[in-house]
Amino acid sequence: MKPMLPTLTFDVPKGENWVYEVKYDGFRAILTWDNDITLISRNGKELLSLFPEIEQFLVENRSVFEPYLPFVLDGELVFLENRFKAGFDSIQVRGRMRSEQRIHQKAKASPCRLLIFDILQLKGKSLKEKKFIERKEILLNFFKTAGLPLEPDEKQHKLVQMIPAHKDFKKIWEKVILYDGEGIVAKQVNSHWTAGTRTREWIKNKNWKYVSCFISAYEKTNGYFYASVFKDGRPVPIGNFLFGLKPEEKNALFQIVKENKIEEDSEFIYVEPAICVELKYLEIYELQMREPHFERFRFDLMPEECTFEKFVQQQKNVPVDVEITHPDKPLWETPPIKKIDYIHYLREISPYFLPFLRDRLLTTIRYPHGIFGEAFFQKNRPDYTPEFIDTSESDGIYYIVCNDLKSLLWLGNQLAFEFHVPFQTIHSTGPSEIVFDLDPPSKDAFPLAIKAARLIKEVLDHLKLISFIKTSGNKGLQIYLPLPENRFSYEQTRMFTSFVADYLVSKDPDSFTVERMKKKRGKRLYVDYVQHAEGKTIIAPYSPRGNKNATIAAPLFWEEVNEKLTIDTFQITTMLKRLKTQGCPFQTFFQTKEIQSFEPVLEFLTNGAK
Structure with missing residues (x-):
């Protein structure tokens, strides 16, 4: 079944007959569940083998979906970065994977989500003849009764989620801009679903970025112009463009290039940096513009003003009411x-x-x-x-x-x-999590923190407690145990943290101490269980630290906690790439809160104290 496709325009239709959905950058996919489950891309490719987390979620929740079978859902398969943006490069990487082991590792560490915006069949009955707004209402009721998320949520473990429709364009567009989303799709409420057509009843409008650049070459075979910017004094290509040029603009630009050429071969005409233009594009992918369009000539600019630094900076739309002062500081x-x-x-x-x-x-x-x-x-x-x-x-x-x-x-x-x-929210009556702060006497003594963390992990695993670990960003490690809200007191958690700290000291008194006075600690690691108390604070996960190496309080996977671990690996400049390639170690942190089995441990300690 070929999907219905929206038409790209630069003007958004307004009025009572239109609603608006956030557009996500991923793989268009139609989910069919009859005798078998299939997830077919726009180009007819089967996607479940590349994205096994989607099939696993569906199969594990078969009892939820069974009353509605067979059904057909239309949506977008995405790597969700936030509620309004999907990561194009991340979904591309997943789509190119061929190693089954690597695919399953990635599916577990950084699962993708299937975002559904339309329903074409339910309980075997076709809905394609119904108006879009009617189908949307049926889809909403389906998701509500099935207990599925009614909007995209990157933290939600239910991987099939709904894309809602909005009446207020301005409000949803502000969110798309703020969160750097791809754009929106405007849909006519009375439109009908027609397979394989590009319709003007669905209109897509994209969140364009703008860059000032100069022309560096012209390709003879296809008429494309090549754009560049200066980086370290040398021209760097950032992509080629043709769309957006009016015929007279294209002809004029070609004549200028031809008259000012510095070199020509069988494929290209090359020109010195001189002609400045402004282009709009979606985002940078592998240091090239995605979907560049000509916007206007920039006769007011010199080529030297078109720099790579400005190109990178201009790709993010900062909210107008947040002024960024002294950006080059x-x-x-x-x-x-x-x-x-x-x-x-x-x-x-x-x-x-x-x-x-x-x-x-x-x-x-x-x-x-x-x-x-x-x-x-x-x-x-x-x-x-x-x-x-x-x-x-x-x-x-x-x-x-x-x-x-x-x-x-x-x-x-x-x-x-x-x-x-x-350690608690403004709505909590007690701790929202337990945190063990493992503070070695110096950066050189960091192996002590690793040793302490692994010993504590053994205890927590034995007690069937789910834990997470991060660097402090300075010289230590911090272990987190998420707790359900408003269920425990600091007195109760102190009983547990004291028990673990005492265990650690008894296990290796030459390496660990609970001594508060620094001069009495010697070269031992201080297990700071006293710090876990009302009114005390700790550095938040992913927060930068004010040290010379720009390190981050970085969440870790437990298997990384070994003798090779170093604090300085995790910096502002490396953290985003790490997340995209490895995923977030704290991904299931908030889901863990409700399943953390802390009561039995507390009962054991309480009875033991008696």
Whole structure:
């Protein structure tokens, strides 16, 4: 069955007859479940062998889906980065995999999701003759009764999720821009589904990025113009374009290239950097523009002003009410990181970072001059804090509560490097997690932290407790045990942390201590169980640290905790690539909260104390 396709335009249709869906960059896929399950791409390729996590989810939940069989669903198979954006490069990598072992490793570490926006058959009955808005209502009811997510959610373990329709274009478009999504699809409410057609009843509008560049060559065989920017004083190609040029513009540009050529061969005419243009494109993929379109000539620019640095910076649309001041300000020296690089890190890391900041009283350490100057702690919100930022009062202090991307980017512009949070949310009556802070006496003693973590892991595994581990970003490790909300007190968790700490010291008193006074610790690792208390804070997962190496409080996979582990591996400059290639070690952190079996352990300790 060939899918119905939207038409690309640069103008969004408005009015009561239109609704809007977020467009996700992935593989268009039609899911059919009759006698067998198939997931077929737009080009007729079977996808389940490449994405076994989708089939596994469906089969494991067969009892949920069985009352609705057979059915046909239309959607997009994606690697979901946030609720409004899918990662194009990540889904491309998955699509090219051929090793069955590698496919299954990736499916487990970084599962893709099937986002459904239309329903073509339910319980064997065809729905294609129904109006789109009627099909959407049927789809919504299906998802509700089946207990499936009603909107995309990168943290949700249910991998089949719905793409909702929105009436307010402006509101959903602002979200797409803020979260760097691909765009939207406008759909006429009375439209009917027609296989294999590109229809104007579905209109796609994309979230274009803009770049200023210069023409470097013309390809004779297809009429494409090649665009470049300067990097370290040399021209670097960033792609080629043709779309968007009017016939007279194309002819004029060709004549200019021809008259000013510096070299010509059988394929190309080459020209010195001189003709500046502005192009729009979707994103950078392998250092090239995706879907570039001509926008306008830039006679006001010199080629030297078209740089690779500006090209990279212009790819992210920062919200208009978050002003990024002094974007070229150096913040770290090794590796060299400018303010705009830091802002980009915060933006890209936000889907992984924000869940650990949400609804928590935030203490930041700000570095007004980067790591080159003095820093200061900030608990009370400044007087100039924008209205869009949430705050919460505790003990007379009005804390910032960083609940969204806009707030995070504003804090980044204020040069908040370190984000410290308490062990509970503003809605919790007790700890939301237990954290063991393993603090060696020096960076050179980091192997002690590794040794302690592995010993604690043995205990936790024996007690059937699910744990997560991260670096502190400085010199230690921190072990997390998610807990259900509002079920335990700090007194109860202290009983457990004290028990584990005492066990560790008894196991190796020459390596570990619970001694609070530094001068009495010697060269032993301090197991800080006292720090886990109400009002105390810890560095949040994925937070940068204000040290010379720009390290991150980096979540780890437990198998990485061995003698090869080093803190300095995990930096602002490497973290995003790590996430894309290996996935997030804390991916199931919040799902674990409800299944963490802590009560039996607590009962054992309580009875033992008696």
